[in-house]
Amino acid sequence: MLISLEWLKQYVDIKENINELENALTMIGQEVEAITIQGKDLDNVVIGHIVEYGRHPEADKLSLLKVNVGEEENLQIICGAPNHKLGDKVVVAKIGAILPGNFKIKKSKIRGVESQGMCCSHEELGLGKDSSGIIILPEDAPVGQEYREYSGLNDVIFELEITPNRPDCLSHIGIAREIAAYYGRKVKYPHAEVFESLDDVENNIKIEIEDKERCKRYAGRVIRGVEVKESPEWLKKRIISMGLNPVNNIVDITNFVMFEYNQPIHAYDLDKLEGNNIIVRKGKVGEKLVTLNNEEVELNGELVIADAQKPIGLAGIVGGANTCIKEETTDLFLEVAYFEPDDIRKNSKKLGIFTDASYRFERGLDIDNVEEVLERATYLIEELSGAKIIGKAKDCYLEKAIRKEIPLDMNKLKKFMGKEIETQDGIKILTNLGLEVKTSLGEGAVVVVPPLYRQDLLRPADLYEEIIRMYGFENIENKMPVEDITAGKKDPTVELIDNTKEILAKIGLQEVINYSFIPKEVKEIFEINKNELFILNPIVETMAMMRPFLTYSILSNIKENLNRNQNSIKIFEVSKVFEKIDDVLAKEEVHMAIGISGREERDLWNSKPGAYDFYTLKGYVEEFMIQVGVKNYKVERTENTNYHPGRAGDIKIGKVLVGTFGEINPKISEKLEIDKERAYIAEINLSLLEKYMKKKKKYEKVVKYPEVSRDLAIVLDENIQVGDMINAIEKSSNYIESVSLFDIYQGEHIAEGKKSVAIGMILRKKEGTLSEEEILKVQDNVLSLIQKKYQGEIRK
Template identity: 55%
Template structure:
């Protein structure tokens, strides 16, 4: 009992304790059955579909994946190499004992252990491979201890059954390659002595080569590289001199995803956003909450329920970051993430991996020249970050459409497209989703774009353009428009038709009792500049008149009085 406790186990009874003691002594699991509870002969077979086995831990388990079991002629009595069955366990009134020691294919044990979620000392050893030639020694040792300590009488010799005796591994070792690998010139005699001391048989010699057979208890030696490790280990790292190898180093081409990821990160950091990094796993509830579709990849053996599926979108991760920060009284948040998303693709074996970027805003923006008090983030703050990103990536010819994505607030979100290809969506997250996530009293603005799709539209080659020496002219303009008019399309049209316009910024949108019903007031800051001369008052007045005429004739707008 003292020996069993020192191994970190709890003493059960003399028979079970002996099997555990021998397992630690020889690194070979074994099992003892109550012989009187067995019904007929013992065999090893695949479990029948729906077969029930109550294991020693008292759990009733349904077997269905052809798990390997030890069975009598009526029922399964143990999960082979993993755990015994309760129906044949050793108890205080047990008189006759059947001992079993076996070698099982490691892959088989590992698969069954993972699928059923059973991890025992026996499965730990079996799934890593054991010494197949040592089973008779182990069973004799166990029988001897039972005879000595428990007063047992050995009634029969061991019955040894091989289905197929495994062939011994043979490894070819090239001495020149070994010496090149370790950086030291070792002789045949030195290497041969090391290998012989490790019980590795040197089967035959050839010029600069050896054929080696490792002992049966060294299942980790399978190839020449494994022998290299053993030679280095026994020769001693301290006996190998430091020497920098000569190598021709040439610069390689940087992976495009790596390049774009770094570029996008730098753009968003320079815009004042903070980067977050999340796991690629999210909980199953995210699939239904955000309607992520049917191409989700589920993890067969997740580490926890919160890491059950691979994310096909970054939306859950960033909103969870917002929620967790709000719980810790961090209220003004502007974050982004650049990461891969994963989804099933046409039932192929490998997942489809897309590089995506996502931005999330919540709380209040910092003070600006126009607003000395902090103002809450709105759709246009997010739109500004999006437009800046696309401008720096050289993507200018895109269109915005009202989004029908259920994850976003209707009317406060937009799809960004080039032609008919959807690159992403941005806007306010739907209030119902915000409430379900546990985010209280805060609006969250979110954008997500597929960088993999955007690659073909990017023009990130830098072209130098000299700074104009002629001054800009700033004019503010407030107009009333139909409430449903998309202002972005109007400003693009104005910039396209009026050559002197350098930039148009929307800094206020108002709809209330001070404007006509069904209308909204839009305030714009317009920058005018001529690259070749200073603008005159007449040119500025004419340009502003042309802008107002275009707004009135094409968009039914009026200057706000």
């Protein structure tokens, strides 16, 4: 937001210098982004008089001028602008001038003819965006006078960063209120006395609000006998200081009042309205409107301003070209309204049209200020165009807004600030800010009623902030809090996640981090046994669902790495997954996933590395379970269709399924376009596994007695799960330290439907050396167990 210091001084007395004012604005929360001093780049820029006019001998579009700038000799200047003639008073940058953008004016030759300066446009002087022609001054402009002195370019422009919750500060009066409250001064509101004729506005125009949800107030009045012409210099100066180009007196007044009061205004050519009706309604499907910037918009339910036959403006955004103010306009209808902010924001974004008006409407305006703004704009039009005001304004105010009442306990404020402040001082600050303070409710307790332009004030904490920022943050001493400090403790979920990540990194896996959002299409590729949780308004379609598992994300990582020729992929992720419980609640659980694909990196001793397989993944899963202290688990063949039917297993503790690991189903790999290598995934529900983990590690001293190894070759039915048998063997004797599988054979010398399983046992006695008798007894017990429970026989 641009704020002109000279303009601001019309509403509040300012005695401070620029640096003091900048500091004051920053301290009360209106951050100053930049300060521009007008005229600082206008040295050697003077008023000139064209005394000779001719054409450049080598260029038809260039004029060759002699310009009197008040010196002994006239300057010869070549000009390419189309809007000047003999006798015009113009603005001349003499040799030595340095214009904005470090553009240096020096003697030059243009197509062989010398030019001794430049006739300037507003844009070249940094005073606006108009570059269509050079500046033409009134006939009485004094030749040779500095242009900045003549035009009063002694203004200072502050560029402020206004936060979205303070739309009232998008105006000069809004900032004047802030300055006045800070320094304890009065705001001087502008004059707005209107002389009305006896004609009744009902005979000239009728206003109807059809869409009462999106338009709460609409006011307007008929003005006749308007002379549309160039604005006076003071008004043009104000418009230019806001970075706009002056258009004409009517349009400039609507812009002026908007920057004055923060209330957009629009003027319609009355003669172009059909039926003398103004209707605020929903745009009909297929209706079209050409806007002021010549863009054609096809309507589909947007709020519009219409006459009896057609839409004439997009409500709160932009007017239509079919009723715009032109030089021939004599009668107009002036509009001031209040539209719902959410609707303006939605329509502006939908149509891609962003204007000063929509910027203000979508942040919320003061609905009670409509009449005052209408009268101010009417007064200026009456003064600057010789217009006749027809009757009283028509004001459709559907439901008067109710001001909020906020209780404020000054004792709580003092505790919040950490500073003793007198109750009356706090009340005075609030009063200076334009807030009404009602009768005391008790010692230090009052009721505060904010004005409607302060929609950001909703609760006591908001009032605390108002008092503190006006009291001055710099006036509150720094004090260290006195607290009993105790050692912090990690949240259990965070500790679980951190510990898991540390273990997985130590066993040789690399961490990946993915978004918690995945595409909806995932539910068509994977079997999902949870209620999916969808995003109502996803940023993109690839982030439309909260992920119910980590497998999809890990497979996406594998695919991306394989596509980039990374052929050794060993990754993991630890994160939350989500499941919908009902329309209000959702469940979050922590999962861990491991992804493996490709083959070991090639090196000097391993020139043909083998591909990773099921057993590679199984090794990582087993090591993880060892590290977290979970031993009493078993692995069973899975029925999860997301995995290969013969190369995957479920991890169970008792009857509780805590995870699944194995090769991903080839059909899923094909759909995800993972075709270079097989992909292996393990996903474990840490939220379920956590209660089986051993939080404390127990260390045993090293046994000094020797181990004894025994190998057995057992013939079993091919459907027997060897893992179950190994677990049973380990539990059969205290002397058995470990059991491992080292071979499975099917083929010659083995009956059909059978398999030969080779296992190795490590036996050890903690207190003493095992005797031969003890070894044979353990071995016989194992063979008996295998025979009775698994119908196995020693291979012969």
